[in-house]
Amino acid sequence: LDRGELPMESYVGQLRAMAVLHGVLEHEIPNARDDRLNAVWMDNLRRFPQIQADLGFFASRTMLDIAAAHEAAGVLANHILRRSVEQPVSLLGYLYVLEGSIGGAKVLAPRFSQAFGLDIHRGLAYLTWDHAVAGKRWRDFGERMNATPVNATESEAIIDAAQEAFAGIRQVFAALYPFDAAQLTRKATSLNPEAGAHPAPEDPGELDAA
Numbered sequence: 035l036d037r038g039e040l041p042m043e044s045y046v047g048q049l050r051a052m053a054v055l056h057g058v059l060e061h062e063i064p065n066a067r068d069d070r071l072n073a074v075w076m077d078n079l080r081r082f083p084q085i086q087a088d089l090g091f092f093a094s095r096t097m098l099d100i101a102a103a104h105e106a107a108g109v110l111a112n113h114i115l116r117r118s119v120e121q122p123v124s125l126l127g128y129l130y131v132l133e134g135s136i137g138g139a140k141v142l143a144p145r146f147s148q149a150f151g152l153d154i155h156r157g158l159a160y161l162t163w164d165h166a167v168a169g170k171r172w173r174d175f176g177e178r179m180n181a182t183p184v185n186a187t188e189s190e191a192i193i194d195a196a197q198e199a200f201a202g203i204r205q206v207f208a209a210l211y212p213f214d215a216a217q218l219t220r221k222a223t224s225l226n227p228e229a230g231a232h233p234a235p236e237d238p239g240e241l242d243a244a
Contacts, residue, residue, distance in 0.1 A: 035145050043218065044211040045146060047100040049088050049160065051107035051206045056082040058111040059128055066122035074126060074178045078171075079133070084159040091157040098218035102209035110202040117195060123188050126179065127195025131203070133175050136168050 060082050063075045117124045143161040152158040184192065 054107040062118040068122040106205040124191035124195040131199040
């Protein structure tokens with residue numbers, strides 16, 4: 035990225051993979067049966083709409099998918115769904131990781147802007163943050179997290195979930211670059227991040243309709 039050599043497929047692949055992760059997490063947390071999750075969660079924490087806006091910018095381009103990155107994102111999505119049923123409060127670990135990633139986004143956004151000519155209105159909404167807004171958001175989130183009553187077992191589960199999220203996201207990014215161009219494909223998630231990872235049609239008419 036710093037050298038200006040990162041393929042656009044890697045950036046769009048990142049957006050598509052993170053859309054899967056955010057889409058599932060942002061659906062499960064508000065609907066999970068745990069009041070502590072709802073005490074930490076706020077609607078303004080949603081980042082899926084930002085990713086949708088970015089992917090909308092790229093919708094008119096023929097951008098193939100890096101299958102391994104989508105598969106890694108799908109594994110994380112399954113972990114989230116399992117935790118939502120078995121121990122909902124542990125999803126705070128995933129939320130912690132994704133909220134913390136805003137700090138990294140502030141560093142990455144100028145680099146992606148320079149490399150691809152993007153801005154907040156043109157494919158870079160997910161990573162673009164005002165420093166003051168991001169700082170207050172993180173402090174407020176931390177206060178709500180610290181005020182959450184959990185026992186020792188639940189605390190360990192939250193930490194385990196955070197480590198699981200970090201490890202899974204590393205796998206996503208490892209798949210994004212370098213990648214084998216011969217393995218590029220088209221998944222339904224390129225049309226709708228919540229549609230699943232089944233292959234999308236190749237017929238231009240069907241794709242336009244979708």
